[in-house]
Amino acid sequence: MKKIKAVLFDMDGVIFDTERIYLEHWIEIFQKHGYTMTQEVYASVMGRGRENVMKIFKEVYGQDLPILEMYKEKDKMLKQAVEEGKVPMKPGAKEILGFLKNNNFKIALATSAKRDRMIMQLKMANIEAEFDAVICGDDITKSKPNPEIFLKAAQSIGIAPENCAVVEDSSAGIDAAYKAEMLALHVEDLKKPDEEILKYCKKSFKDLFEIKEYIAQISNINIQ
Template sequence: MKEIEAVLFDMDGVIFDTERIYLEIWTNIFNKYGYKMTKDVYVTVMGRGRENVIKTFVDIYGDNLPIMKMYDEKDELLLQIIDSGEVPIKPGAIEILKSLKKNGYKVALATSAKRNRLDKQLKIGNIKNIFDAIVCGDDVTKSKPNPEIFLDAAKKLSVSPKKCIVIEDSPAGIRAAYNANMVGLHVEDLKKSDEEIKKYCNRSFGNLFEIKEYLKI
């Protein structure tokens, strides 16, 4: 940590326990239209942004998939759940964020989520002011595993990429951190550590408390 100045966080699956809710919503919507969504399919699109998610689903399920209508339903249901306060903050998130700030590190949020959902979740979680910079899906043109979102966050913090740690749960996010020449730490959520994640991350952890202990903050 002597050479580290900033820690960049993904949001879904890292700060908020959103991915499980996403999977449940998508599973129900796919069932409604006569298709089957599986966890293995869903983890391939985590953190990759709307356009990539749509392309992947169409590639898997075919051109007849009414994906735009399904996406609108997903967005509406997710916002209803967020508004009702049913998306909890992940265990250890508040603790690691506060410890980093206390010890003088800059923290940023770098998420593929759109700004309207991002703002809702941060407001309900009452944690928006803790971040020194926020970059969301509306701010970038290329989705993870492209490193654009992390490089933009580092630029906002005025910190060299080599002095940044990224905490991510998705394979795409870990690849993006690697491509940004940053230190990638994987935290397990829906996606457990596998050979691809191990190849591109510096280390994988079971939860944020383990990362906090590892960073000695």
């Protein structure tokens, strides 16, 4: 295993407990429009970027699905949830960021979210300074599982892909990290480790505390 010099984080479902809020909002919006959203359908689109999500939703629910209108409703609901402090950080997020910073790892955020929401969430949590670089959906042309976002993040912090670890909760994210030839670490959220995730990740973890311990172990860092 190559020496890990940087850790790249997805945002939704990894740093913030956003995916559960997303699912609640989508269930409400789909019901309002006469459709039924399930956790299984939502989990299948996690991390894939808005354009891909809209395409998949239309394939599942039909081409008449008013997805643009639904996305406007979802964006408004999520913005309000963030502003009201209803989107907490995931357990262990502050701890792993502090551990990495204290041990001189480079840290980058690589999220499919749009820049305005990304900035708002980072500011609300007061963690903007924790990241050496941030790459968002506005900065890329190809969404996960394409590796573009992780390769750009690695380039922005000056670390070779083989020296980067990626923390992801979605199948698309793990696939993208694998294609980028980075160490793919899966953390459970709405998506449990299925066959595809286990095929492409180095290891799956219950939470960020376990990932912190794993990085310390493979880097020979004593955290006792």
